[in-house]
Amino acid sequence: MAKIKNTKSSAKSSFSGVDKMLDTAGWFGLIALALITIFTYFRSPDIIPLHFNVVGHADGFGKKIMIFAVFAIAAAIFMCITLSIKFVFDPSKATLVPNKNFDFAIRTIRFIRLIAMIGFIYILVVTNLVVDGHVKGLGSLFLPIVMVSLLFPIAFYFKRTMSPRNKR
Secondary structure, eight states, rough: OOOOOOOOOOOOOOOOOHHHHHHHHHHHHHHHHHHHHHHHHHHSEEEEEEETTTTTTEEEEEEEGGHHHHHHHHHHHHHHHHHHIIIOOGGGGSSOOOOHHHHHHHHHHHHHHHHOOOOHHHHHHHHHHHHTTTBBSTTTTHHHHHHHHHHHHHHHHHHHHHHHOOOO
């Protein structure tokens, strides 16, 4: 009896080791953020810094329950990026032809998601340090570092996809 070949198309986009590492690190970042949020809530006084100005000094204070709003914002960002990877950049809709730019776009988005989680973790750790009186705020380099670390991968992606070598 002859075997019937399956002609149904399958995605060629790969889920490489780097992708798995970025995905796992992002989820660990979200879990770490949840644990740090709970830790911060139980060890903090009733009033904590909730906002930092452009140079990184604490300039807004509020009730410690608002620390969960920071986590909610971070979790919402994380989930929106995760859902965009799952539904907007759905690898099952990819063609049979491997597309390196498509794979690199998903990897870039995973990297940005991880950087966002690291930024929120840093904010909560510094909030604890401000409460303890060890530091005055995030530091004047926080905002430039965050901007560069979020925009550099995007710029690198566009440079890479626009290079003549990748237009094949």
